Amino acid sequence: MSFAWAKQYEPKAPLMRWLDERLPLPRLVYGAIGGGYPVPRNLNYWWNFGVLAGLFLTIQIVTGIVLAMWYYASADGAFNSVEHIMRDVNAGWALRYIHMNGASFFFIVTYIHIFRGLYYGSYKAPRELVWMLGLVIYLLMMATAFMGYVLPWGQMSYWGAQVITGFFSAFPLVGEPVRVWLLGGYAPDQAALTRFFSLHYLLPFVIAAVVILHIWALHIPGSSNPTGVDVKEEKDTLPFHPFYTAKDGWAAAAFLTVFALFVYFAPNYLGHPDNYIPANPLATPAHIVPEWYFWPFYAILRAFTVDFILPAKLWGVLAMFSSILILFFLPWLDKSPVRSGSYRPVFKRFFLLLVLDVLILGFCGGAPATPLYVAISQLAAAYYFAHFLIILPLVSAFERTLPLPDSISSSALHGEKREAAPAGIMPRRGATAIAE
Template identity: 85%
Template sequence: MSFAWAKPYQPKTELGRWVDDRMPLPRLVYNAVGGGYPVPRNLNYGWNFGVLSGIFLTIQIVTGIVLAMHYYASADGAFNSIEHIMRDVNAGWMLRYAHANGASFFFIVVYIHIFRGLYYGSYKAPRELVWMLGLVIYLLMMATAFMGYVLPWGQMSYWGAQVITGFFSAFPVVGEPIRVWLLGGYAPDQAALTRFFSLHYLLPFVIAGVVILHIWSLHIPGSNNPTGVDVKTEKDTLPFHPFYTAKDGWFAGAFLTLYAAVLFFAPNALGHPDNYIPANPLATPAHIVPEWYFWPFYAILRAFTVDFILPAKLWGVVAMFASILLLFFLPWLDRSPVRSGAYRPVFKRFFWLLMVDIAILGFCGVMPAEQPYVAISQIAAAYYFAHFLIILPLVSKFERPLPLPNSISESVLHGEKEESAPYGLDKSAPAAAQ
């Protein structure tokens, strides 16, 4: 998104001009996140979680690189190398807990980021590709998190690898060969641990590359906003810097304070105690559960208990993958011309029902595979698919949205006029160009 009123980049020093002529990296950064990038002026705090996702990705990469220097990818030594990091490496305990809890916080901010996109219709034209690239990032995160969970080689690590890779064996003919190929054998062992460690180290850099594409694709149509109304004039925007860098900065500080509180005072709250027991292929845990951010999908997987044409296990695996892949088709399932849920009263109610439904699936995912949790997960899984495949298309067709504001500035100013330039900016120049 580029506008005539956006201030062009002008190096202020001779060195800056010399660098800009030969490698315009400062210009690129300025146009991406500086005063050269106009942003809708009505963004609320829901838009802070994109920046927070980048911060936690950086934390994961930095802490992961340092931990890899001390980790020993061996079925005989992996568990002991984690204990070595925790007890003998300088600040090793903090690095390990920062990495483990950073994964959970990374998923927290990404989930909020996704739910904000669902509510405000950020998946609609012309931002379909932005949405899809975001989902690709999410899928890569899930793969990275699963392989990282295997690396401590505790009881949950081992049996989690056994269960997750066992999903592929549900597919006829090709399933079992794929599972053996993934593990490098018939059960999790040295080969599986080595390749999972390699991929776990590599994928965050792939995620960083897709994040760059995600941001690049966002800058073409520009950011969505809580009204869903397109930018029309310079009064609708503000420069990203300093207005949104300040807003993102203090919010990131507040959120990182919460992260630090968990890191220093409850570092094991989001983990599983069985993973502090060395992996034992001969002792199956009484209740195998994945990390909390997989619980809703685990509940969908276990919701299928009856063979119908195909085995129940295969139905569960297909449904689990379909629950994520379904989100790629949202731009075409929701045909309403109004983006924002704030102006869609019926959609808003069903959106919050979906949030409750996902919370119920998460609860069932962590509970044992027994009644009544299986029955509840079956009802919740059915509603999840009904929401996207039946309810959302019908709502978008028959709903009567509320009247939209004529512009973003109208929704912000409520009919008032700007009597002075904001924040002391020169009134003779457009606000977004200074």
């Protein structure tokens, strides 16, 4: 986001001037997160979750590197090495619980970040590439999380790998060879564990690289905002630091407090008890489920029970992958010129139905595959695709939107007139008045 009024970096200390002339790293940081990066002044707390996602990615990378020093990627020793970390390594239990629950919280903040983008139209021009890079990050997160779930080599880890890699066998001709190539054999074993461990260690760094591209792409058009109105003048913005660094810091402290409560008081609440049983290829668990953040997609997979032209299993796999891939086409499915859902009354109602629908899919994905839950999954899966392929294009074509504010400032200040305050008295308008 480049504006004429953006303050340029001018190092004052001799050392910083010397460094900036040879390696402009201070200038880069200042332009990315400092006073040189103007941000719309009306951002609310829904915009904190991008920073929170970066925070939890950092937590996962740091704890993962340390855990890898003690983990033994062997079909005979993986389960015992995890127990060794928990019982014998200094603070090993804390590292493992932080890493295990950090994955869940990483997905929580990412899901909120995605739904915020859906509501406020962050996928619309000129931010299509920002949205798509975010979806690439999400797909890499899913692959990393799946491989990490296999590493403890417990019952649910083993059978989760067996079931999820079995999806590829649904594809005719190439499916089974691809599955054998992924596993390194015909069933999860030493080769699969070695491959998953190496990829689980590597992919977070790939995610970090795509995050850099995501932020870079964001800085070109600038951040979106709750009104969806473009920045027009200097008074529409505030410098990222100190205003939004303080806001992000408060949100991070609040979220980390909740995270600490889970780590110390309910560390296994988001996991599955069967994963504390060593993997046994001869004993199938009564109810095989992936981690909770995959439940909506698992429900879509199980919603297909009848062969129609293609096998039901193949329909389920295609639908599961399509439920994510369809999000890449949102900039062209939703053609409404208004970005923010706050000014789209019909869209807002259907968005709430979509959120409820995804929650229902998640509940059904974690429930046993009884006829009742399968039937509910079928209805919910049908609505999910109908929302993006039918409802959203029709709403964007026929909806009568509310009038947009003239500018970001007029919306943020609620039409107040800025008057000079008496000498010695600070006007009571918070950060916005101070910034002006």
